[in-house]
Amino acid sequence: MIGTHPIEDDQRVWLEIYADDLYLGLAPTFWIENKGGNSYWHAPIPPQAVGVRLHYRSVAERPGAETAYSVYQDSIVRPNLPDRTEVADLLSPAPEGLVGNRRMAVRVDARGSTYDIYFPTVGLHSNVRPKEGDLPQSRSHFRAIVGGLAVGRRLDWFTERSAWDAFQNYSGATNLLTTDLSWRNGPIRVLITDFVAMGESLPRNAGMEPSAGQYIKRFRLKNEGDVPRQAIFGVYVQAEINGGVGDTGLSWHDQDRTLLAINRGHGHSNRKLARDSTIEFALALDPRGDVDCEPTGPNEAILYRWIDLAPGESVTIDLLVSGAFTGWRGDQGTFLHWLRPALNWFRSTDLDAVEQSTAQEWDEFVEPIPTLHLPRAAYAVSLRRSALAAALHADLDTGAVAAGLDRGLSAYCWPRDALWVGGALARLGQPEILRGALAWLDRTRAKNSPFLYWFQKYSIDGVPEWETPAVDQTAMIPWSLERYYLATGDLDFVAGVWPMVEQAARVCGGDSGGHPGLSFDEDLHLVSSAGMGDQLYGRFLYSNATVVAGLHAAARLARRVNQDDSAVRWNALAHRIWHEGIMKEVATEREGLPGLIDTETGRFLSGRRISMLRGLWTRDPAFVADRSATIDVNALALACPFGLLPATNPHLLKTAETILRANTPLSGDPNVLARMAYPPVPRSRTGHVGEHPEVSSLATFWMIRYLLELGRASGQGRHWTRAVSMIDALVGRLGPLGLLLRPGARGQESARIATTPGGIAWGLHAMMIETMLDLAGLEYDAVERRLQVRPILAGSWPQTGVSRQFACGDVTYRLERPLGGAVHRLTFEGQLDVPITLDLAVTCPGLTDLGPWQATPPSAPPEFDIKSGRLRWTLPLEAGEHRCSWTWG
Secondary structure (H helix, E strand, C coil), X not given: CEEEEECCXXXXXXXXXXXXXXXXXXXXXXXXXXXXXXXXXXXXXXXXXXXXXEEEEEEEECCCCCCEECCCEEEECCCCXXXXXXXXXXXXXXXXXXXXXXXXXXXXXXXXXXXXXXXXXXXXXXXXXXXXXXXCCCECCEEEEEEEEECCCCCEECCCCCXXXXXXXXXXXXXXXXXXXXXXXXXXXXXXXXEECCHHHCCECCCCCECCXXXXXXXXEEECCCCCEEEEEEEEEEECHHHHCCCEEEEEECCCCEXXXXXXXXXXXXXXCCCCCEEEEEEEECCCCCCEEEEEECCEEEEEEEEEEXXXXXXXXXXXXXXXXXXXXXXXXXXXXXXXXXXXXXXXXXXXXXXXXXXXXXXXXXXXXXXXXXXXXXXXXXXXXXHHHHHHCECCCCCCECCCCCCHHHCCECHHHHHHHHXXXXXXXXXXXXXXXXXXXXXXXXXXXXXXCCCCEECCCCCEEECCCCHHHHHHHHHHHHHHHHHHCCHHHHHHCHXXXXXXXXXXXXXXXXXXXXXXXXCCCEEEEECCCCCCEEEEHHHHHHHHHHHHHHHHHHHHCCCHHHHHHHHHHHHHHHHHHHCCEECCCCCCCCCCEECCCCCECCEEEEECCCCCCCCCHHHEEEECCCEEHHHHHHCCCCCCCCCCCHHHHHHHHHHHHHHHHHHCCCCCCCCXXXXXXXXXXXXXCCCCCCCCHXXXXXXXXXXXXXXXXXXCHHHHHHHHHHHHHHHHHECCCCCCECCCCCCCCCCCCCCXXXXXXXXXXXXXXXXXXXXXXXXXXXXXXXXXXXXXXXXXXXXXXEEEEECCEEEEEEEECCCCXXXXXXXXXXXXXXXXXXXXXXXXXXXXXXXXXXXXXXXXXXXXXXXXXXXXXXXXXXCEEEEEEEEEC
């Protein structure tokens, strides 16, 4: 507190002060300066609780003179801002929590504070541009929404570690996030529940349309002591609507008791970076008490309310963050059309029922997810959490899939990532997400004009953002469409998007529509384009393997829709690329001859005729390398998932061995891969002592999936043991919520998040789903009505199995082998709605003798391959209930 007195010699000044009715006495003051006839004095006073009335006056003394008193003044202690000294930007540098309803996505940090909101789509809409979008901590709409509590003192914000202990988890198998906070200064607990409303409980706007952007934070405050407490609850808001650029504002509307955060015109000079729009958010507390608003900056404010906390009782305070979007600038009616109806709904509806119905929606989503009967319980937990997390990246309205929500650049739709994520979820029992992604790609065809290929990335609403021609993103379309068809048998959808398949096949033949970066190399019989890393151009192994897989899939689909001529043409092109461009051996000293197999090392080359100018597709021989010296992990895709080669192919074996050998000195851990590409000669890792090495979940999972398939094909159990060790290493590095990957294992805390090339949705969650389903080994072909059982009994596991729902009915299998024994027992149970063919293939590492064969119902012994230890047999099953068992060994 600073005040003035007239300049006098030998003057001594005091501050007489009351806090409410408590007399604090005379506080000494300290002279600062004399200026303009006044002397300035500073009086430090003890910290007082928020809301306390300060009643004070100054007292001046001089020797031999009468003491002078000023008139009394009054002031109220205002809410304090969150402590900005703990971490940058108020919140944790690595927020992990994610909630949403597949139309709005919200990032939440480890202490229950909101980090950002994606709206009106789950990722970045073309009308929304985050400020500093190329930086990891860029924001779309908010920098912070932080709760806090003042109990007889300052507001202790929930972000402040010195005041609160925090524990966070998801509520069951849902996307409702709970944060449990314990106050360090007394018996107060706060339970925060974050969710975005779903289902029939959503409000409707003035036009009676559902209003999906309703984010709710529920604060349940409990006094666990035996003394009643009076407290102030506060919410600090720092808005950055539409990146904070344009016609922004944050204002309190007293009539509606709401804080309105707006941007009614982005105003960016580059029309591609963001387009005109009106975006508004209404933030309001529930009607169970008065609310005051304290502006603290141009786009900052604090909402606060007085509350009484009775001993042993809870008080609930609900916060609504309601979003509204209009696709043009300066819409003055957005509040009346969207936000006021949402506020009325919020203040009149039963929020307990809304929370329960939202949880029920997520329960129904996870219902088709298989139940894994594996010795590692963490595997089933990780499978469910990855499914729920991946779904939050898939926009329900557009069908697009955000590559990742961990940073601004990732929140776009990359066709490659969308198809991988959609394919994993289709395999899991949620084919509508893959269907939505394919329909979205079909709609974006017209936006690629004049080019034929699908661009590198788009906004979630389908506007091109990066036009790099990477052929694998186009080639994956027919391959993914076939995955959808096999999962659902929906041939009508295939026929409905057939022009998209034909266009993709044209691109696979090198017809880009005129872009010089994508063409067919007639000499090498390979397609030249940008690689999966997006910055290098050449004739890449992975890109061309994707082309081959895509063309074969397109040909198989063509026969289904009576396009036999196209099937013949596409198969011939795939055959040429595969046999003439990929599977030929090329000597080191011979340049210009086709082939992607190195005769000297026996492994696959990752590419030919690679441009050494990053981001450019030069054909100048001075800047083109005839072959790539690096080894890419994605070469393993030839075996899994594309199935173009058996995993035991010697060239693939050499490639995998080289990667594992080169990785160890880089990662510091043989059970995780550090990167997607490696030099042929291992290099020692450089870095500071104690620094965590990099981890690529995408590369590691790719290697795991290859090793699982290699174990099946070879019958060597050591590959399964190695794969399980790598799975355990990744699961051990998952964050507390299972959404992000840390560089170190549990117990080695680090704020830094492990890099995940390709986006977190694909690189971690989709690959986690695919890997767990590979382990489960249970697949259904809805077209052929064939149920495949291919179990993996890894290492010392005594059992494996899975229960799940398919279109054919509910099925369960278990494979058991006592520890140290050789007798195997396989059981199958099914409640089938249609007749199927049960196709069983069981690999038993180390089994050299089939032994006594027992089957219920009785059946002949199976085909047995002694070299690989594999048993194969089929069994036709009619609709109805079935219980089967087989024993051997």
